[in-house]
Amino acid sequence: MRHKKLKSGGHLSPGAINMRVMKIQCPECGENAIIKKTARKHRELSDLYCACTDVECGHTFVMNVTFSHTISPSAKNKEKLLKSLVDNIQSDDRQILLDLLQKSA
Numbered sequence: 001m002r003h004k005k006l007k008s009g010g011h012l013s014p015g016a017i018n019m020r021v022m023k024i025q026c027p028e029c030g031e032n033a034i035i036k037k038t039a040r041k042h043r044e045l046s047d048l049y050c051a052c053t054d055v056e057c058g059h060t061f062v063m064n065v066t067f068s069h070t071i072s073p074s075a076k077n078k079e080k081l082l083k084s085l086v087d088n089i090q091s092d093d094r095q096i097l098l099d100l101l102q103k104s105a
């Protein structure tokens with residue numbers, strides 16, 4: 001039983017696994033820091049509570065992580081994707097698109 005517990009190594013959510021990839025350095029001494037807690041304040045903003053791994057430093061601090069921009073759009077929101085596509089169509093081309101859509105229907 002004891003041996004089995006050692007092997008499992010705790011349960012990590014997919015988010016926690018991704019967070020482990022992110023390297024945080026202590027702004028005071030430059031040593032690696034670990035994320036102790038993540039507080040999601042908004043869909044695009046999180047506070048990361050970090051602790052420096054250097055015992056002689058012992059700095060604990062908060063880092064902000066914010067969403068910047070999309071490189072490839074999510075496939076989950078088709079309506080939003082189509083809207084951004086339509087918004088970028090020149091007014092002259094809209095009639096062409098409408099004609100094409102009516103032909104294909």
Ligand SMILES: [Zn+2]
Pocket residue numbers: 026027028029030031052053054057058059
């Ligand atoms: Zn430090």
